[in-house]
Amino acid sequence: MNLVERILARASGKSSVSPNDVVFAKVDRAMLHDVSGPGVIKVFERIAGQGIPTDKLWDPDRVWVAEDHFVPSAEKISAENIARLSEFTSRYGIKNHFRYGMGQYGICHTISHEEAMVMPGDVYVGGDSHTNTTGALGAFACGLGHTDMAYVLLNGEIWFKVPETMYFRLNGRLPSHVMAKDLILRIIGDIGTDGGAYRTMQFGGTGIEEMSVEGRLTLCNMTTEAGAKNGIVRPDQKTAAYLEERMRGAGREATAKVSLGRGGADYSEPDGADSDYAEVYEYEAPELEPVVAEPFSPENTRPVSEAPSVELDKSYIGSCTGAKYEDLEAAARVLKGRRVRIRTEVLPAAISIYRRAMESGLLKIFLDAGATVGPPTCGACCGAHMGVLGKDEVCISTTNRNFPGRMGHVESRTYLASPMVAAASAVTGRITDPREIAHAA
Amino acid sequence: MEPFRTVRSVTTPLDKINIDTDQIVPKQFLKLVQRSGFGRYLFYDWRYERRGDGSGDASVVPRPDFVLNHPRYKGSAILATGENFGCGSSREHAVWALADHGFRAVIAPSFADIFYNNCFKNGVLPVTLERGEVRDILKFEGDIEVDLEAKEVRMYGPGDHAGPSHVARFEIEPHRRTVLLEGLDEIAQTLKYEKEIAEFERESGLTGDAAPPLPPDKPPGT
Numbered sequence: 001m002n003l004v005e006r007i008l009a010r011a012s013g014k015s016s017v018s019p020n021d022v023v024f025a026k027v028d029r030a031m032l033h034d035v036s037g038p039g040v041i042k043v044f045e046r047i048a049g050q051g052i053p054t055d056k057l058w059d060p061d062r063v064w065v066a067e068d069h070f071v072p073s074a075e076k077i078s079a080e081n082i083a084r085l086s087e088f089t090s091r092y093g094i095k096n097h098f099r100y101g102m103g104q105y106g107i108c109h110t111i112s113h114e115e116a117m118v119m120p121g122d123v124y125v126g127g128d129s130h131t132n133t134t135g136a137l138g139a140f141a142c143g144l145g146h147t148d149m150a151y152v153l154l155n156g157e158i159w160f161k162v163p164e165t166m167y168f169r170l171n172g173r174l175p176s177h178v179m180a181k182d183l184i185l186r187i188i189g190d191i192g193t194d195g196g197a198y199r200t201m202q203f204g205g206t207g208i209e210e211m212s213v214e215g216r217l218t219l220c221n222m223t224t225e226a227g228a229k230n231g232i233v234r235p236d237q238k239t240a241a242y243l244e245e246r247m248r249g250a251g252r253e254a255t256a257k258v259s260l261g262r263g264g265a266d267y268s269e270p271d272g273a274d275s276d277y278a279e280v281y282e283y284e285a286p287e288l289e290p291v292v293a294e295p296f297s298p299e300n301t302r303p304v305s306e307a308p309s310v311e312l313d314k315s316y317i318g319s320c321t322g323a324k325y326e327d328l329e330a331a332a333r334v335l336k337g338r339r340v341r342i343r344t345e346v347l348p349a350a351i352s353i354y355r356r357a358m359e360s361g362l363l364k365i366f367l368d369a370g371a372t373v374g375p376p377t378c379g380a381c382c383g384a385h386m387g388v389l390g391k392d393e394v395c396i397s398t399t400n401r402n403f404p405g406r407m408g409h410v411e412s413r414t415y416l417a418s419p420m421v422a423a424a425s426a427v428t429g430r431i432t433d434p435r436e437i438a439h440a441a
Numbered sequence: 442m443e444p445f446r447t448v449r450s451v452t453t454p455l456d457k458i459n460i461d462t463d464q465i466v467p468k469q470f471l472k473l474v475q476r477s478g479f480g481r482y483l484f485y486d487w488r489y490e491r492r493g494d495g496s497g498d499a500s501v502v503p504r505p506d507f508v509l510n511h512p513r514y515k516g517s518a519i520l521a522t523g524e525n526f527g528c529g530s531s532r533e534h535a536v537w538a539l540a541d542h543g544f545r546a547v548i549a550p551s552f553a554d555i556f557y558n559n560c561f562k563n564g565v566l567p568v569t570l571e572r573g574e575v576r577d578i579l580k581f582e583g584d585i586e587v588d589l590e591a592k593e594v595r596m597y598g599p600g601d602h603a604g605p606s607h608v609a610r611f612e613i614e615p616h617r618r619t620v621l622l623e624g625l626d627e628i629a630q631t632l633k634y635e636k637e638i639a640e641f642e643r644e645s646g647l648t649g650d651a652a653p654p655l656p657p658d659k660p661p662g663t
Contacts, residue, residue: 035472036531039532069471070472074472077473081472127531128530128531129529129530129555143555144555144558145532145533145555146533146559147563148559194459194525194551194553197525197553197554198554227525229554382530384469384471401461403463403464403529404463404464404486405486406463
């Protein structure tokens with residue numbers, strides 16, 4: 001069995017499972033945010049009307065809640081949704097509710113790793129499509145609709161069809177100007193936005209072993225854009241160290257020990273033979289280049305070196321995809337000592353990242369360059385608020401989608417890119433390879 | 442939920458691939474959580490435009506060239522469209538909008554996974570057909586009949602009084618078919634088997650090695 005099969009077998013109490021088996025799996029963790037939370041509340045109200053008891057959750061200690069899409073409250077309705085969410089968590093006794101303006105909060109997927117809310121080998125579901133992100137910790141992580149989430153909250157389990165696994169092997173180390181974002185854009189360009197439909201996308205090989213946990217998170221995050229059920233990376237010592245550091249940082253010293261296996265299953269076992277996977281793709285890391293995805297699809301990719309010379313209005317460095325600490329660090333390396341020529345917004349994806357960026361001086365680099373630094377929020381990535389695009393505006397963005405209207409007006413245009421490309425482009429005002437900037441220095 | 446057996450109507454053709462949930466219901470409506478009334482936001486940015494008369498009126502008017510605004514498709518209960526329909530976010534609002542508008546079935550060569558799952562929770566049947574067959578349906582001007590019991594899509598041209606001019610077969614997982622045929626809520630459906638599930642779990646020892654609970658939230662400000 002490959003990694004996903006081992007996790008789903010464990011969670012469904014079977015000795016083995018195969019692709020396309022339907023299994024009823026125990027859920028280890030579940031997440032709601034300020035869009036899916038109110039949606040689930042609505043489902044609860046409806047089924048309560050049908051006589052289904054909704055007075056308690058299966059296990060409030062395994063449920064956590066984030067505030068991210070419309071915070072800081074964009075207007076009255078979103079403020080009311082936040083109030084409704086608070087009422088929900090207090091009614092059901094959910095202790096892990098990350099509230100904006102009260103210490104740590106941020107984009108739900110970022111909180112999942114920054115607060116070590118999900119462990120290797122977990123079955124983790126969330127009311128958001130980018131729940132796939134957290135598979136980078138070695139969990140089976142996927143998004144569900146509101147009704148399915150409501151079911152999980154009441155019963156602690158859900159059925160899955162065991163997905164086939166596509167294996168992406170990265171050989172060698174990425175060049176310093178190429179980021180995980182470039183690799184995942186390249187992959188989506190190769191397989192298309194439905195290339196991973198109802199399949200697992202697993203990443204492995206020496207390039208992934210070399211890669212930081214945050215790079216792996218970027219890869220798994222955008223498996224959603226390839227239509228994948230989930231993305232996953234085999235957990236290793238790096239994963240354990242990353243999580244333990246965050247558990248200690250969160251005052252959980254007593255339990256800061258991460259296990260890479262459970263119930264006899266060792267999830268850190270080396271990835272198996274190619275025959276364990278439905279398809280295997282190979283990428284040579286040293287040959288990869290910075291990539292952009294042009295409007296209006298994440299699959300419209302081409303190397304930055306071949307991108308048209310487009311005049312940009314804005315550079316957006318934010319979101320669960322592109323505003324983790326290392327993303328900000330990479331952008332700051334490019335922006336250090338330079339000035340932005342177009343409007344540039346930097347929104348760290350969680351308060352813990354914001355704080356580190358402040359303490360290490362990254363925020364000063366951004367401000368010195370002329371960029372605006374904003375609070376953690378999904379904000380303009382989903383076109384919700386704070387920096388959305390107007391008609392005909394052109395943006396280069398570290399986010400994950402560039403469908404028409406995704407970041408604002410339906411006639412605005414978004415180019416998806418890595419934090420380094422977004423930062424280099426902020427300096428020149430057109431789509432720019434970070435190497436160009438390095439040479440200019 | 443209303444059981445789904447057979448639905449017959451003209452088919453609204455929306456010949457685009459990769460229609461994402463943001464096109465189906467733009468994000469500005471996600472803050473609303475009532476399940477009814479979403480039909481008016483369906484394909485909002487394609488369906489409406491701001492008044493262009495310079496009056497400063499902020500209200501919107503229907504775009505006459507968008508297919509949903511064409512009188513021919515008023516009351517249509519079947520939408521036909523391209524590959525990977527419903528990709529993008531997990532918002533269930535997308536299905537709420539389709540259902541509220543009156544669509545009972547969507548025919549496409551492929552669907553995005555979460556959207557596909559969400560359909561069954563809301564009485565909408567996603568029908569997967571070969572690309573060539575969907576192409577024919579997109580061009581077809583007669584009535585289409587979707588029969589879930591027989592797992593058939595039947596095409597009736599204007600002169601086809603004796604029977605359909607073409608029949609396409611589709612596949613669907615048996616339990617999903619049951620859910621729609623009986624109009625069952627999937628939650629209610631599963632709860633019918635609560636006892637069996639509990640027994641199965643006891644027998645398979647599905648209790649011992651679950652993850653430890655999450656730690657309590659830290660005090661604010663830490």
